Amino acid sequence: MKKHNYSAGPCILPQEVFEKSAQAILDFNNSGLSILEISHRSKDFVAVMDEARALALELLGLEGKGYQALFLAGGASLEFLMVPYNLMKENGKAAYLDSGTWASAAIKEAKYFGETVVVASSKEQNYNNVPKGYSIPADADYFHCTSNNTIFGTQMKELPTTNVPVVCDMSSDIFSRQLDFTKFDIIYAGAQKNMGPAGTTLVVIKEEILGKNGREIPSMLDYAKHIKAESMYNTPPVFPVYASLLTLQWLKKLGGIAAIEKINNAKAELLYNEIDRNPLFKGAAAVEDRSNMNATFLLNNPEHAPIFDTMWKEAGISGLPGHRSVGGYRASMYNAMPIESVQVLVDVMQALEKAV
């Protein structure tokens, strides 16, 4: 039976990425060698890395605008400390928006490097909304925000206005919607939502902001060194980068971010309409901040949970339980999820309404 994979990440990827990457493991580019056994310095893999870096910038509309794209290892969590290491001055300070668990984790790491100013937090409301109306100190070394809060199902709808460099963790909604990406100075994203399998992190950097904080930075944490080495300072995570390239190629063929945004909006509208219409359910996040990637929702009557859980599992749905911080359900509808899978979930919600 076809599976409808609502996992919050690692998550669904396009079927052609599975097929092409499995084939490359058996024989890469008709070389007689597996993608797993070739040198990262081989012509074939250097071409993969170069294309992935260029395509990431192209899709974001950042080509020729002073940005560099890196495919690093370590996960977005490593960026939590690389960002302050590279941008925060000795005795400097950084401003953070606390919109969720991962934003909070980023703040914790920045504290090892200097003063952090939390400009606003929705923690008291269990992060069910994205704070608004905050002001960013003009003397901050940078401002850090999280564009989409995977756990809570909220998403920033407006970009911050500030003259300090803006750093954004876009792990869970990168490549999903059109934004003016030139408003950001560093964008980073763990691959394992919209970009590829777990194991690599995209970091997009406006090069001119580097080299200004006066710190000595260990090589592996130094963005400038990674840029100079063309994202090959050390052996990169070859297979995750290759599978990410396949995913970006799929997105480009589809029509890029403009095309996928329409599909994502349609999927989100379909599901949120049902959450709002169906008397058995309610949304968990503030309506104006609802994420188009992760829809969090609850049963009004928890006693309906066993029958609902049986029904969606029988429909081939997986990965629907909510994060323990929120409870209920979380439907992650990343780029690769077809609207047909969302319809299956909506059908189950309607069937539940009739059954109880």
Added chain:
Amino acid sequence: MKKHNYSAGPCILPQEVFEKSAQAILDFNNSGLSILEISHRSKDFVAVMDEARALALELLGLEGKGYQALFLAGGASLEFLMVPYNLMKENGKAAYLDSGTWASAAIKEAKYFGETVVVASSKEQNYNNVPKGYSIPADADYFHCTSNNTIFGTQMKELPTTNVPVVCDMSSDIFSRQLDFTKFDIIYAGAQKNMGPAGTTLVVIKEEILGKNGREIPSMLDYAKHIKAESMYNTPPVFPVYASLLTLQWLKKLGGIAAIEKINNAKAELLYNEIDRNPLFKGAAAVEDRSNMNATFLLNNPEHAPIFDTMWKEAGISGLPGHRSVGGYRASMYNAMPIESVQVLVDVMQALEKAV
């Protein structure tokens, strides 16, 4: 035509690892889902991580001896700074053996954290040997060495004798030979030689040495945090860990390190015998320090290079050119390389002798 892959890393892996991992990308454990799209918190992947960690310790004979195994991201180069961050005291010092390019890179990173004492170096001899007869300061916070120098084709044959904690970068010969691994307090190894594809790093730690240096360590660089989180502090590199598990399972089935050591010795003997016998060739490394993993050798007459290069390529050999620091040739004969592939190279060397 069958390829004989002599790449220095990423490198040859067992054929069954390619086949099983390609299958898991199409359908993992008959779940209807790809290994690339499942949650790292899913029961199936937690089982992969747990088995990989346990099997690494089992193969090294370190089970039940106070060690923990982690599969981290970032590459062995990240360990160059994690080691001093976790072990070097403020105003402390660390002792390093400088036996090659990677040892030298590790020393460079340690200098960000405190005093480094280089107990011996073979740099003046272009690292063609492993220094011996050095003494390790008794007040060092730790001693760091590199068991196998991939670029130069040298390998430590004797373990260091010291009372300070011993840290060893075994990236290019882990799981290849029997050693008393209890002599080490931290062993780390990038996967991409004997353990799996690029994208994860095995770190084996004697737990009692942690938490003693008094530094505040950013979370992602803190071994204790990774141990507490059972190697899932953040999303791990799922596929590289899975392919590493498949490689370790293959090694266990084969009979473990004791069995592979015999095969590796036979392969190395076959090739070094030919290097020494064949009047056209000479070894690049000091005979007593020759690596069983990477054999470096040169043509006595560089004018023979074009014909030799044509001949080995025609025989289906790839990845034979030496690193630019040494020149000539480097035959990397990692665990997964069959002796038949080494025989093909020896045959070509003998055919060259007849041809010129």
